[in-house]
Amino acid sequence: MIWVTLALVTLLVVIAFYAVICRSVIAAIVAVGVFSFVVSAIFVALRAPDVAMTQAVVGAGLTTAFFVIALDKTEAADDQESR
Amino acid sequence: MLAPTILTGAIVLTGCAFYGLITHRHMIRLVICLNILDSAVLLVIVLLGYEPDAAAPIVRQADLQYVLGLPHALSLTAIVISACTTALMLGYAVRVHRLRGTVYVDRLTRWRG
């Protein structure tokens, strides 16, 4: 069990690092969606099924939709520096 | 052993989020970094109620040891509120883009007539 949690935390840190340093915004958004799934898996390991369900639905579903919509609305930015 | 692992992970996530908050200028990326910070805090809050060899707080038998349920309730509230604040921040970002034509924070200081 501890090895599973250790692997999940390592994956979490790697995904967060990628979401922070990657160049394109849409890649960061998708990385945050995957990040939320890994966080909800850790919540299951911590015996918190309610929080895990809510985090999976809100973080991976709804917030990703928010980000994609906002990116679509702001895509016609002034210049294509780092889109 | 599980608690120090997750605490270290949360600390590293906080560092990542602060790095992103300082270096990025794109508003949506700033909101992404705030989301990562939020998840790190939630991990610590849920960890506060954890106990090894305890079951999830849904009482099916009377003679079991259960995990503390109060941090779960608090973090459930925090997750939904954070979705609302994310939507609000993104709405402001879209509005700023509509009005000023840019989503980069450092270009907002320049005057555009």
Added chain:
Amino acid sequence: MRRTLALLISGSIVALGVTTLMLTGTLSDAIRPVDYTLRTVRDTGAINAVTAILFDYRALDTLGEATVIFAASSVLAFLAPRSSASMLSVRLSMLILYGIAFLLPFIMVFGFGTIVFGHVSPGGGFTGGVMLSSSVVIFAVVYSVGGQQSYVLPILVKKYVENAAMFVFVSLGFIGLFSGGAYLANALTGIPLGEPGSLLSGGLIPLLNIATGFKVGMGLALIIISLFAE
């Protein structure tokens, strides 16, 4: 320059945190939670302790949270002018249209089930409400043909449902007040708690769950539709 500063600051945050962790020792040894979960069942009749805390002990906080969602949806609706509505500029293929048409009823049924069974299994009003709102949003994204918006319910009906759910929540709280207890009191008011573990148990908790589910679902659907129309 900026990157060096950022590396310095975040590195010092990590170093400080890890040092504190090492000095104070592990957290799991320090904390021994008192086992009040069994007392929760006796007090409220709901076997899910998290739902019992959210809708019985701290129900006033839940009311405040519903108010926060209401405020956020109001601000977003204020930001978005209704006249210049435009949907996403994406054309979806036939596969996605029919796949979503197959999946959508299951999503809705799962959301309703999560709301109704919130006090006997993981879930509750918030989770189920978010599922309902996501089904509404999927419908609005997939079936908006040629810039024309199409919704499961019209926006005005969503607003009425949200306000009605809020009203039901607030007025359920007065039951406790009129029968001599505190606002939103549950077991003290003499409401039969039922057999713990069955569907009709927990006094007011299932009703508050349903009200919160509709409130959160419609509120988040309004938020995301305001973001669309922005």
